[in-house]
Amino acid sequence: MTHSADPPYDLVIGLEVHVQLLTESKMFCACSTKFGAPPNTQTCPVCIGMPGSLPVMNRKAFELALKAALALECEIPRMTKWDRKNYYYPDLPKGYQISQYDLPMSRHGGLVISDPKGRFETKRIGILRAHLEEDAGKSMHDEQAGKADSRIDLNRAGTPLLEIVTEPDLRSPAEAKAFLTELKLLLNYLGVSDCNMQEGSLRVDANVNLHVHTPQGPVPTPIVEVKNMNSFRAVERALAYEAQRQYEAWRETGRRLGDVPKQTRGWDESRQATFEQRSKEESSDYRYFPEPDLVPVTVTDEEVERVRASLGELPARLRARLEATYGITPYDSDVLVNQGRALVDYFVALADRCGDGKAAANWIQQDVLRTLNDRQIGIEHFPVSAEALADLIQKVRGGQLETSRGREVLAGMIETGKPADEIMAAMGIRPVDDADLRDLCRELLRANPKIVADLKGGRLKAVGGLVGQAKKRNPNVNPSRVQQLCLELIQEL
Amino acid sequence: MAISRAEVEKVSLLARLLLSEEELDKMTVQLGAILDYMDLLNEVDTNDIEPMAHPRDVTNVFRADECRPSLPREEALANAPHRDAECYLVPAVLGET
Ligand SMILES: [Zn+2]
Numbered sequence A: 001m002t003h004s005a006d007p008p009y010d011l012v013i014g015l016e017v018h019v020q021l022l023t024e025s026k027m028f029c030a031c032s033t034k035f036g037a038p039p040n041t042q043t044c045p046v047c048i049g050m051p052g053s054l055p056v057m058n059r060k061a062f063e064l065a066l067k068a069a070l071a072l073e074c075e076i077p078r079m080t081k082w083d084r085k086n087y088y089y090p091d092l093p094k095g096y097q098i099s100q101y102d103l104p105m106s107r108h109g110g111l112v113i114s115d116p117k118g119r120f121e122t123k124r125i126g127i128l129r130a131h132l133e134e135d136a137g138k139s140m141h142d143e144q145a146g147k148a149d150s151r152i153d154l155n156r157a158g159t160p161l162l163e164i165v166t167e168p169d170l171r172s173p174a175e176a177k178a179f180l181t182e183l184k185l186l187l188n189y190l191g192v193s194d195c196n197m198q199e200g201s202l203r204v205d206a207n208v209n210l211h212v213h214t215p216q217g218p219v220p221t222p223i224v225e226v227k228n229m230n231s232f233r234a235v236e237r238a239l240a241y242e243a244q245r246q247y248e249a250w251r252e253t254g255r256r257l258g259d260v261p262k263q264t265r266g267w268d269e270s271r272q273a274t275f276e277q278r279s280k281e282e283s284s285d286y287r288y289f290p291e292p293d294l295v296p297v298t299v300t301d302e303e304v305e306r307v308r309a310s311l312g313e314l315p316a317r318l319r320a321r322l323e324a325t326y327g328i329t330p331y332d333s334d335v336l337v338n339q340g341r342a343l344v345d346y347f348v349a350l351a352d353r354c355g356d357g358k359a360a361a362n363w364i365q366q367d368v369l370r371t372l373n374d375r376q377i378g379i380e381h382f383p384v385s386a387e388a389l390a391d392l393i394q395k396v397r398g399g400q401l402e403t404s405r406g407r408e409v410l411a412g413m414i415e416t417g418k419p420a421d422e423i424m425a426a427m428g429i430r431p432v433d434d435a436d437l438r439d440l441c442r443e444l445l446r447a448n449p450k451i452v453a454d455l456k457g458g459r460l461k462a463v464g465g466l467v468g469q470a471k472k473r474n475p476n477v478n479p480s481r482v483q484q485l486c487l488e489l490i491q492e493l
Numbered sequence B: 001m002a003i004s005r006a007e008v009e010k011v012s013l014l015a016r017l018l019l020s021e022e023e024l025d026k027m028t029v030q031l032g033a034i035l036d037y038m039d040l041l042n043e044v045d046t047n048d049i050e051p052m053a054h055p056r057d058v059t060n061v062f063r064a065d066e067c068r069p070s071l072p073r074e075e076a077l078a079n080a081p082h083r084d085a086e087c088y089l090v091p092a093v094l095g096e097t
Helices: A059-071 A172-190 A232-253 A302-309 A315-326 A331-336 A340-352 A357-375 A386-397 A402-416 A420-426 A434-447 A449-456 A460-473 A479-492 B005-014 B021-042 B073-078
Strands: A009-018 A083-086 A094-099 A106-113 A125-134 A139-141 A149-153 A160-166 A202-212 A224-229 A263-268 A273-276 B086-089
Touching: A009 A172, A009 A232, A009 A357, A059 A106, A059 A125, A094 A125, A094 B086, A106 A172, A125 A172, A125 A402, A139 A273, A149 B021, A172 A202, A172 A232, A202 A232, A232 A263, A232 A273, A232 A340, A273 A315, A315 A331, A315 A340, A315 A357, A331 A357, A331 B021, A340 A357, A340 A386, A357 A386, A357 A402, A386 A420, A402 A420, A434 A449, A434 A460, A434 A479, A449 A460, A449 A479, A460 A479, B005 B021
Parallel strands: A224 A263
Antiparallel strands: A009 A160, A009 A202, A083 A094, A106 A125, A125 A160, A139 A149, A149 B086, A202 A224, A263 A273
16 A cells, blocks of 8 residues: 555545434334333334324424534524435345435534644534434344344334435544544534444544546546444544545546446455445435325424524534633633533532632643543542542642642542542641741741851751751641741841 | 336336236226326426425324333234244345345
8 A cells, every 4th residue: 555645635524423313212103212121022013013003293302403413503484394315225124215315404513623733724624414214123143043034123113313424524533433423522512413433323424536637637436335333443544545545546547427327335444444235226216205104393493593592502613712701722611521511510610619720721631531432431420529639639739738648639539429638638638737837947047157158158958957847847738838937027127 | 008017017126026928008098097087286486385295284294212011023024924933024035145
């Protein structure tokens, strides 16, 4: 494989993302959507396609989709309808999927992505459309056992999905990953989807091709749809692999867009490569037609405004507010906001209480997040309240203890759930009264005329000797405060 | 003809219908007649008529997001031609997850 810093092509990527909406029940029937139930225990005549059964739309699913579409800055047509997408597959009991074809519930939106590390320019990725559809079931095949049959579990059939289709605006694997990360964050904040890839509640397919630079101008290569990417990392790697593969294929065959039908390739995580899959029927072969069992949905201006007003503070605006209000860097605000609303609330309480946003952000990123990661818990289960941590940070800022000692105290607070004062007492850390410290410094200055002479002569390093003696007399003294006081008092001598 | 024999072959494949040569001929004629009949509708002037998404003038039929008991698994699987204790069994599905 060849590698060069500046590849002779532009990579063009569009994503199709399916997210599962956070409803209790399925899209068109009252079966539960709970993940992990024993196979075929969450089905009914509607979702297994029994003749004569009729679907009825879940209001919550529509509202969640509307929330997501508005947060993605989409236009909301005042009327939307349902269509049947016809194809045969064993996990699709009705022989068609209820989806939306020519009148989707939203279109023409966008999502801004940026990179705090500056690997790409901040840009808005267009959203072509976002529409509702129902999920299919799950087929399982145990190739090892060499069994002849596949097993079908229809628990997932009929689960509400929002399919979000981007414009081909993404230009690198890093941008694609950033888009997915921002989309997931947004949908988490909205409570629209948990976007858990392990449980299949977020799935991504990518359409990829190259615009190869040639003396005759850019030449588009055939579009490939990449599937089976099971993590955002996998998306990044699959796209990087696919770009290189397509470039080599173009050099070998010279094939352009339109020379061959659209190909589907699956990402193989263990082999870190994409492989050709059997091609599905062309989209025109889905023979979409209007779903006669469901009536259209109309949306009023009032409804759109009511939902828009309920969106709350979304990640992009939240990051900007944290930076403006607390003076933290874009990198800090990104880390905090990416952890979710609960952690941001903790940060705000902490920063307000301790009066130092930067310190609050540092303590959270170093000590708090490490504990959350180690213990695999959320901030809700962090044993130290924002008030208790703010109290500790104020002690450190007030010079009662050094930062490194402060971190030891926090470790004790995390371990025991006790307040800073108690941990400090147990550790033998007693705050030293500033007046007492001043007396101690005076005493040391009197007892060390040589050091005083050095200091007066401008050799400020000599103060270290006084600090050392002070620590010997009282291990709880704050070295920087001792230094400060001694230099102050010398002016008075 | 409103529809060719090749198109009938294609849609029968998409519909997973295995039609004999005679049936294909017969379907080509019958589907053609239906499509010819549909052409009659094209003669109606619909310029001033708003398109409809559904024959009934009803919109926004929703249900609340509430769960109700699902079918017991035994009942759900009762009509399956092939099954094991938990699942429907179908000829091997390969290539996709
Ligand atoms: Zn059901």
